[in-house]
Amino acid sequence: MKRTHYCGDLRDSHVGQTVQLCGWVWHWRDHGGVVFIDLRDRTGHSQLVFDPTADAELHRRASALRSEFCIGITGTVRPRPEGTVNPKLPTGQVEVVVTELHVYSESETPPFPIDEHLDVGEDVRLKYRYLDMRRPALRDALLFRSRCANTVRNYFNQNGFVEVETPILSKSTPEGARDFLVPSRISPGEFFALPQSPQLYKQLCMIGGLDRYFQIVKCFRDEDQRADRQPEFTQIDVEMAFIEPEDIYQIMEGLMTTLWKDLLGVELKTPFPRMPYWDAMERYGCDRPDVRFGMELRDVGDIGAESEFQVFRSIVQNEGKISGICVKGGASFSRKEIDDLTKEASIYGAKGLAWMKHGESGLESNIVKFFSEGLQQKLIERFGSEQGDLLLFVADEPSVVYAALAHLRLHIAEQKQLFDPNEDKFLWVVDFPLYEKDDEGNPTPSHHPFTHPHPEDLDLFETAPLKIRALAYDLVLNGLELGGGSIRIHRRDLQYRMFKTLGIDEQQAQEKFGFLLDAFRFGPPPHGGIAFGFDRMVMLMMRLRNIREVIAFPKNQRAQAVMEGAPSGVEASQLKELGLRVKA
């Protein structure tokens, strides 16, 4: 039996045609006489009709069909009788009168219903992923993802990019996330690492003269999971030679515009706004601000220092920071609501949350008495506060202040519906610092050690390395990082200055990244690139909240594949061949 149509495609125009359909029995409605079967494939479903007066034997066999039997049929498309048309369904104008029925295979009763009306526990869905895939939600996500990937490939092909496959068995590099390791049989005691990203390979492709590279590629990071993180995930990886940041912005804005137009029917406005890193931190408390709403942070360290409030004064004296946000209409928050906010702030290390309500006669709270009339007026002006608003303050070391207020801002905005959930606001965050302090206070690359410093800041290497800006950029959508990249260093002398600040001498550098440094001896072009979280992007486009909803076979929270049972133990002989011994 050869399929002639997909179940979801039948329309008025097919009336009178003999068709052959294949698929799974979705719902069946047995009226004693006539039997209806909804036959489903990945495109949708059509109604099959079995009439006992037409073919008693066929009708008897149809009555025995059950959920998820896999069948094929031959039949004739006819318009539904008047009054039985179902306008809710794309195929609701017609039905198929079946003349032949073939059961490819029967099915046990599925462990959960194959429809969209019920949220099923994710552990069961993962165990029977192939059944979950028959459900419209996951099916549509995977189809959508496929179309995205197709659009991405077309876009880069049309713009002169070369798709290059880089190795999965690669070399472990000391920086960054934990590596997944693969033992080598031929070199006992030695290991490949799965790539955290094809970073060095794509730079080598630029040195190799490919000029424009892209790849939709798996990356692996052995870190703890989150709703938007998987141990193996997919990146849209891009690198270009002879370019400046503007070229990257333009190419990637073009990609986003194309994707949003082709897949969502939305016209995005370009160029996307750009915001320096320190602006983002000061105004939003994080490097990936959600700019769909205001409620921006304001520094009030100066006012706190002048106040009589000891908590604030001592924090300013100890090089701490005081910032706040103004919640419009927040004066109506109950004591409990403010307590809850305090709890939310404490997740990010804030030891307290100071607040003032803007009432009829000015600011009110248990700490207002420590602020003179003049200081209160300054606060009101700084936040543009009006009667009915609520001011919230966090005073702590800067990283805590930023993190706590950034979270409160998002938390309140979500709670109070302060933004349109259907709006998409893109933003480039630029001028990231080249270095940040590690746990011991030493400079460590905030992006990676091949990031090009801002040309205006080269004098700072020896005097104030932490103040050097990088030619690095992130693309942020609605408060989530879609991707990031940088212009790379292409001169060995600059690369060694970079390493020197990191405390890496020439010999160590050679050991770690020798192959790249060697390549830099042979005329490397100026180059740079970017990488996008593909899963995350598809998730955001579909307004989903979990990355697993757009991945065919994801790992669970504990990075396990529950369906196939991975990871798992292996045969002793396999270990022996690899020269490995597992500690009991």
Next chain:
RNA sequence: GGGGCCGUAGUUCAGUUGGUUAGAAUGCCUGACUGUCGAUCAGGAGGUCGCGAGUUCGAGUCUCGUCGGCCCCGCCA
């Protein structure tokens, strides 16, 4: 490494202050029904209340431990 929420029928859930034989919806099975489309109607089967201790006359309910799931902090150049 740390915090939070959760675990009861195949599935999704309810279960009062600790008190009789643990319920509902849906699915499943049987029967009825010729126009439904999340069909309807009647009947039926289906439970180690995650597991283990403890408190108690009595535990789905309280306590401790443990296992599992999800979310978050740390981590993720």
